[in-house]
Amino acid sequence: MGPMETKILTLKFFAGIREALGMAVLRERFGDDVRTAGDVVRFLESRFPAFREAAPRLLMAVNLRYAHPATPVADGDEIAFFPPVGGG
């Protein structure tokens, strides 16, 4: 077995979830076990209680496009998490 494949993802948080976590950006290295946006959600839920609490309501985007838990993620991707949008 060679070394585990790793990917570095940029995770961004906006509005209420940004404030609840106390951070806007997190750059994190992941292994082979993280392949989808849903895997990233599970990582964040296990790491941050505030994320776990908010998660059911959050939307996400992968590389600036709305995404769902099955959306694949790859090295260098930007994944954003935010509450339901509503400007105006």
Added chain:
Amino acid sequence: MARIIAELVREPIDAAAAAAALGAPGAGAVVTFVGTVRDQNRGRAVTAMEYEAYLEMARPLLAELAAETAARFRLEGVVLIHRLGRLAVGEAAVFIGVASAHRAEAFDAARRLIDTLKERVPIWKKEHYADGSAWIDGEGSHGA
């Protein structure tokens, strides 16, 4: 080709200048909508409103919304401006202007622009009160 302007700005919106930017001599109808900060919500006195956006995602979505609406309603012009940052009560948060040959399309297009903007574009608002603040959850639940 319709004249299209779609912007996220931090400075106050000049509604007269924005309407003038529609500049469509072939249009028989111009509809403008200005969304302003209200002084109360759900029974609480609001002192200011703060708008935040995911800029890299919101900018292209705003431009796409303007272009797609212009094509669908055969508009002569579309101006779509959303302000970000902290706004005082009464200030304009959003300006929508459409110019078209006839009024029905102009009203329908303006309505669709504000409704879809609220549903799709990643912008959030936080209300400030005399004794605190709260994020206001939007209705936008998907990117369709």
